[in-house]
Every structure is written in C-alpha cells, then in structure tokens.
Amino acid sequence: MIFPTYSESAARYALRTLPRLSMDEYAEFIEELLAHADPVKIARQKAIEKQIKTPFSFKPESKGT
Numbered sequence: 001m002i003f004p005t006y007s008e009s010a011a012r013y014a015l016r017t018l019p020r021l022s023m024d025e026y027a028e029f030i031e032e033l034l035a036h037a038d039p040v041k042i043a044r045q046k047a048i049e050k051q052i053k054t055p056f057s058f059k060p061e062s063k064g065t
Contacts (some may be wrong), residue, residue: 021029
C-alpha cells in the first residue's frame, strides 16, 4: 500500500493551523459527542466490533508462507 506523503512545508502549515485543545477542552469535547450519540448506532457498532476475530496488525506477513 502506498501512503501519501506531505512536504515539510505542508507539515509546518498543518502545525500552525490545526486547532489546539487542552486536555480539559478535549475531555469536554468528547463528553459532548457522547451525550449526543445515537444509542442504536452505538449498539450496531459494538456488535460489529465483537465479530472481529483477528485485530488489525502492522506486522508484515512472512514471504515463506
């Protein structure tokens, strides 16, 4: 798989323009998201996640197998 690469200037621009949150602000943001989450969608997602037998891994497969 080929992942996109970003130039150094694009990375610097992202650092300057991305929003910055304190831990308290981030926790408040997450609490707000969870307060408005759809319980049906949450239950559906949890059921899908329980079906996962092998978690995702970055380990490359050996070529001999």
